[in-house]
Amino acid sequence: MHSENQGQTRSYFIEPPSVGNTQGMTQAEFDYFSTLIFQHAGIKLENEKRSMLEMRLYKRLSALKLHTYSDYMRVLQKDTSGVELVAFTNVITTNKTAFFREQRHFNVLRNDILKHPRSEKTFIWSAACSSGEEPFSLAMQCEAIKNERANFDYRILATDVDTQRLEACGLGEYPNEQREDIPPLFQHQFIERSARDANTFTVAERLKQNIKFRQHNLIHYPEKFGIQFQYIFLRNVLFYFPRSTGEKVVRALVSQLQPGGLFFVGLTESLQHMDVGLELVDVSVYRKPELGGVCR
Numbered sequence: 001m002h003s004e005n006q007g008q009t010r011s012y013f014i015e016p017p018s019v020g021n022t023q024g025m026t027q028a029e030f031d032y033f034s035t036l037i038f039q040h041a042g043i044k045l046e047n048e049k050r051s052m053l054e055m056r057l058y059k060r061l062s063a064l065k066l067h068t069y070s071d072y073m074r075v076l077q078k079d080t081s082g083v084e085l086v087a088f089t090n091v092i093t094t095n096k097t098a099f100f101r102e103q104r105h106f107n108v109l110r111n112d113i114l115k116h117p118r119s120e121k122t123f124i125w126s127a128a129c130s131s132g133e134e135p136f137s138l139a140m141q142c143e144a145i146k147n148e149r150a151n152f153d154y155r156i157l158a159t160d161v162d163t164q165r166l167e168a169c170g171l172g173e174y175p176n177e178q179r180e181d182i183p184p185l186f187q188h189q190f191i192e193r194s195a196r197d198a199n200t201f202t203v204a205e206r207l208k209q210n211i212k213f214r215q216h217n218l219i220h221y222p223e224k225f226g227i228q229f230q231y232i233f234l235r236n237v238l239f240y241f242p243r244s245t246g247e248k249v250v251r252a253l254v255s256q257l258q259p260g261g262l263f264f265v266g267l268t269e270s271l272q273h274m275d276v277g278l279e280l281v282d283v284s285v286y287r288k289p290e291l292g293g294v295c296r
Contacts, residue, residue, distance in 0.1 A: 132169035
């Protein structure tokens, strides 16, 4: 579905607002919605994204039986519970990814783990995990490593701002078309037929046992998890943010990366112009220097 060089995230599209009686979004409405998502999630939407925003928010208009974006503005303004703000954020940030997207990074991970064996657990953070394909791919790769290193143990933290997607991640259920993104050997080892739907498959329970899914907003910079991770994946996310915000996000995550640990971004992304204390070691892969400033 995604080759190694495909860096752009593919989005879910919904019925456009030209259908039925829904009126198009005015500039003032776009300004309101784009400011709100920036304040809440740090995502910067330029004016050329207006049609995309219309299509995504139309889903909320339809669900709430509203006819104008002004009506939806008022719903958000009166939303003292914050429930609709969560739904608003979810529908804008929802994206589709793939298993083993940008395969090169999984090879880098495997080689680094085998090159630097640890007696303690290895902790991996899949930040902005979307619909879960990345953390489950990481778990498959780690399970394969366990076949080579019996004492290797790991845990994966998978976070995203989208609460609905996180609930779905817990099920580990995906359309059958996505099987082709998984290496044949891993399909045999880690994929099971869904008992609920013949058009879907589920990932093996032993993968789920090593993954913790949790809601996390990347621009909540002070939030810490009390873990120093050996590997952090923040891939195909930074293009959502203005550069200054993206640098703050990276700095916050790097503060939770163990010295000598690796930080992965998307193949089309770069930290070259950010002062975040990392050194490039592979394509879109950075290492945090060991104490004393020496990369291992």
